[in-house]
Amino acid sequence: MAAQGYERRIWRLAFLLTGDAERAAGVIETVLRDQPHPEGVDAGRLDRLIILHAREVPRGTVPAVGMGAEAARGMGVLLALPQQPREAWVLTRLDGLDELRVSRAMDCSRTAVARHLKAADEQMGHRLGDALNRCVAALRREADAIDPAPLIAAALEKRRKDRLGRALVVGGITLIVVAAAAIVALRWLV
Numbered sequence: 001m002a003a004q005g006y007e008r009r010i011w012r013l014a015f016l017l018t019g020d021a022e023r024a025a026g027v028i029e030t031v032l033r034d035q036p037h038p039e040g041v042d043a044g045r046l047d048r049l050i051i052l053h054a055r056e057v058p059r060g061t062v063p064a065v066g067m068g069a070e071a072a073r074g075m076g077v078l079l080a081l082p083q084q085p086r087e088a089w090v091l092t093r094l095d096g097l098d099e100l101r102v103s104r105a106m107d108c109s110r111t112a113v114a115r116h117l118k119a120a121d122e123q124m125g126h127r128l129g130d131a132l133n134r135c136v137a138a139l140r141r142e143a144d145a146i147d148p149a150p151l152i153a154a155a156l157e158k159r160r161k162d163r164l165g166r167a168l169v170v171g172g173i174t175l176i177v178v179a180a181a182a183i184v185a186l187r188w189l190v
Helices: 002-016 022-034 043-055 071-081 083-094 101-108 110-145 149-189
Strands: none
Touching: 002 022, 002 043, 002 083, 002 110, 022 043, 043 083, 043 101, 043 149, 071 083, 083 101, 083 110, 101 110
16 A cells, blocks of 8 residues: 555545544544554554544544535534444445445444444435435545645654654663763772
């Protein structure tokens, strides 16, 4: 999987599940912290990791700022769905994944995925009515238009700074221990 492809994929999924760019960035930062080389991880595994970490983050309650009216309306209804129906709906209806891949990403049976998807379809259809197809298309456009590069670059830079900070702390502690040992050794010699 190309680096740019996996970045767009995880960003898009995190954004659609949380409904907020800042929350999505937090999910991605956690996944990148846990996976030192996500470009080598299977796409299904990345989906699973995003879902797991998105479940830990409270989802947004209002659509993201700057969305078009139909996308915002669709996102508002999507965010109102329970967690698993929302996941099944995003992975199936917006990402076009098959039931098997969705069941693996959600860690549930295909029957459960079908049940969650049916519940989500009913709620989305009931709340959006005739505007459902337009809202879904608008949500796809909005999600596809997101440029995750700056946020992912910031997350990678934060990881680099964290590693450097840890190395400096370990180096400082090592220096203190060596200095203390040298002082003790000199006292024994004197």
